[in-house]
Amino acid sequence: MGGGEGVSGDESGAPAAVATVHIRCSNGNKFSVQTELDATVRAFKTTVATSCDVPAEQQRLIYKGRILKDEQTLSSYGVEADHTIHLVRASPPMTSPNTTTTASQGAAAQAPNSGSSPAAGTGGFLFPGLGLNSQGSNNSGLFGSLPDLDMMQQQLSQNPGMMRDIMNTPAIQSLMNNPDLMRNIIMNNPQMRDIIDRNPDLAHILNDPSILRQTLEAARNPELMREMMRNTDRAMSNIESSPEGFNMLRRMYETVQEPFLNATTMGGDADSGANPFAALFGNQAGNRAGTNQAPNTESTGSNPASASPAPNTNPLPNPWSTNTGAAQTGTRSTTGSETRGTPAGGLGGAGMPDLTSLLGGGMPDPSHFNQLLQNPAMMQMMQNMMSDPQTFNQLLGFNPTLRSLLDTNPQLRDMIQNPDFIRQLMSPETMQQILSLQQSLQGLAQLGRQQSGQEQNQTDSGAVPGAGLGSNANLELLRNLFGGLGAGGFSAPANQSNVPPEELYATQLTQLQEMGFIDAQENIRALIATSGNVHAAVERLLGNFGL
């Protein structure tokens, strides 16, 4: 519906306000005419007559429920650029079949809406990237600006198709294809390192890039996955039926699976960010506790018959048991190589968020972050992401907050769409600066937890230009920007822990109430999700996510 785009209502040079007005008739026609808004309706009808086959004297124009009278001007009815006027052919003296020309839907109806969503889409494009830059040092990790990982994870797991899409993006693939990077990530987790130290076999597996690729393949391809699961299941029962088999499996389990699970679940309660694998296998741990399938689970160790580099034939707990299947995907990968945890865990929860928390786990240590940043593969991945709007549209789709933020801040959107800006942001120097900024901010946040969210935002914006992100001098923009980012990971979690949201967002709550949103709980929820941004909260409450 392109009709709505060519608005010229704000042409400053024109002596009178010239505007594009849309006309709709019932025979499916819709068209736009240029008119001066202070023209009389009679004159306007003549203009319309040139664009359709209804002579001026037979036209009846309806706007906002009113029939336009010939002697009035368009502006007296409040017609503005881009509005739609319905055209009806007046009944000729005797009733003929085609008397009524009902106005039909105007292009304008959709134009404003559809206009905003693609823009928001491209806008979001940078946003995760920003999260990447500036959120890196806090717990929410690589894509920390996505506020609700749980939600995202849920959605992803409910939508395997999307999951596959994500796994198929070149960015992720190139990430996965780089064993160094993955190993780096894994080795950054002390528990993991411990296990690997104790189990040279695992290290070996980890060093084999082909295994990684294989697992990724499997995660992408449900058929392959199913087949692998079936194979392992069969192999397991074979082993089990041999005399010493069961004990062997048990031993396997004790040496590999158990410590692994410990590693993955340890600290998961305290801070899922601290242990990336906890998030990854959280599901599974829950399942293990809940379901009593001891024999099956025990045998989850690697297949003793082919102990070394065939980890994909690792036996599985019964993959067909209800609702544990997804988690078991993760299980299998644990026995294989941790690296594969990401792709394989993907089916269980979500590849992207897992990756997020994986990286997030490494983040608290800034040197890791730096290392990651300087890793060519990482850079390449980020570049890929930056140049692949589709990926970002998808990411954006997970994140209503971001979208509404962009919707409410057209400036921000503009900025984000500026490739120069992106390039500058992505330069390693900037990233490091942002990183150090984030660190100091984190320190600040700890000092000043009692600060209200708004003050916090101001701290952000105040500090940023000082820290030398000077190329983007617009303070207001930055405040929005960082306010939004804070929404995602930084200030919100920091504050939430201590101050009840009712207090934190007291002013915003009052505002919302004054606007007529009376459900306090819902208001608080919206404010939390938007980190106290009233505009975004209203958008959210109204369910206007722009799509």
Added chain:
Amino acid sequence: MTLGSSGGSSVVVPRNFRLLEELERGEKGIGDGSVSYGMDDADDIFMRSWTGTIIGPHNTVHEGRIYQLKLFCDKDYPDKPPTVRFHSRINMNCVSHDNGMVDPKKFGLLANWQREYSMEDILTQLRKEMASAQNRKLVQPPEGTFF
């Protein structure tokens, strides 16, 4: 994208937001174009008084006619339905012959009003009503006469 569900559905949209939404829809043109509506007085911050038009449905006595209506959204809208009155004369079961008021008892949408209903719904439903068996053949007063 599957996000829409997480925010809105259970939220009570405040009156002014609802009406602004409807106002915008009315300005931009709505539905199949068979009905139209807008606010009478752009300066009324309570957005109470509205005008609607219904274009008579095909193959009925109403074909080719344009009916004007007045809708009044009191401050309890949309919890309570607006009052709906035909400005153009019309002969219809649910419409009073004296003043053009739509009788809520005879018009289901108003009788069983729900918060989610909009003025657009009222107008389209009235249009359907015009095309119903008991209304489509009724003798109509001359066009262009008003209550």
